Amino acid sequence: MARPCNQNVVKVLRVSQEMMLLADRGDKTRQDISCGVLYGTLRDSAYKLRQLAEQEVQIHKNAGIWDTTRVHQEHPRAQPSDDRGTAIRPGRGPTQERS
Numbered sequence: 001m002a003r004p005c006n007q008n009v010v011k012v013l014r015v016s017q018e019m020m021l022l023a024d025r026g027d028k029t030r031q032d033i034s035c036g037v038l039y040g041t042l043r044d045s046a047y048k049l050r051q052l053a054e055q056e057v058q059i060h061k062n063a064g065i066w067d068t069t070r071v072h073q074e075h076p077r078a079q080p081s082d083d084r085g086t087a088i089r090p091g092r093g094p095t096q097e098r099s
Contacts, residue, residue: 002067006060012053019046 002010023043030036060066 003065006066009053009056009060012049012056016046016050016053019043019049 019042023039023046026035026039026042030039057066
């Protein structure tokens with residue numbers, strides 16, 4: 001079983017993924033500008049959370065307490081991805097163009 005500290009970081013990655021997807025869905029169906037502000041704020045917060053969680057993963061790896069095999073076995077979707085299952089890379093959201 002993965003360490004609770006690693007499990008919680010994985011949960012933050014999952015929550016940030018759900019926040020990004022909700023922001024995308026909300027933007028597609030919004031009715032006014034204030035909804036755009038709401039979903040933009042949600043998306044910005046999701047990216048910030050994901051960035052912090054990814055930094056924490058690296059800190060845990062450097063400290064030798066991140067067991068990726070265990071974490072990925074117990075939480076196979078630990079890597080953030082969009083609703084198509086495509087991995088989301090830092091700085092690239094599911095709706096952003098790739099260069």
